[in-house]
């Protein structure tokens with residue numbers, strides 16, 4: 001006769017099997033390097049189905065706003081990918097006031113001089129790259145990359161991004177601030193087969209004279225301007 005712990009164990013195994021069937025998504029492990037073979041961080045990777053069949057597409061527009069902080073006169077994070085329709089909140093954690101704005105066509109807005117939490121989040125309702133600045137501190141810069149797909153990620157400091165993608169044929173797009181191409185977008189094709197973990201490495205061409213990192217830029221500028 002089956003004891004209770006064996007029964008629970010069997011139940012858990014069954015649930016795991018059901019859940020893995022239900023998701024129908026394969027793991028995609030992406031690595032992005034620049035033309036010198038160096039890992040490239042802050043690359044937004046977005047995946048778009050080429051056939052309109054994809055019924056297993058997850059819905060990722062979150063109910064609570066995504067946060068872009070202002071800490072020590074720096075936007076955190078520097079690059080934030082969101083799906084169309086996502087609300088973003090811009091809390092100011094500094095003891096001075098910031099004035100956040102964008103002139104980008106995908107979202108033109110401003111939050112006039114404020115401290116703490118602005119009353120309303122900003123809803124990013126159009127696909128495109130939104131370049132953020134602060135009217136007071138010229139060196140403060142950040143990007144909201146608005147994608148029209150729930151399948152997206154951003155490369156970490158090792159140039160790596162993981163994504164769960166349902167089987168099918170897709171376009172995979174790469175955006176980087178310093179990309180050396182039209183619209184800073186590079187598009188590739190990818191086929192996701194069932195039951196395969198896919199590791200893919202992509203090369204993205206960036207401008208050779210780019211800044212090394214946004215934080216070093218702000219430290220450099222701070223001494224001159226404040």
Ligand SMILES: [Cu+2]
Pocket residue numbers: 073097098099134135136137140
């Ligand atoms: Cu500021």
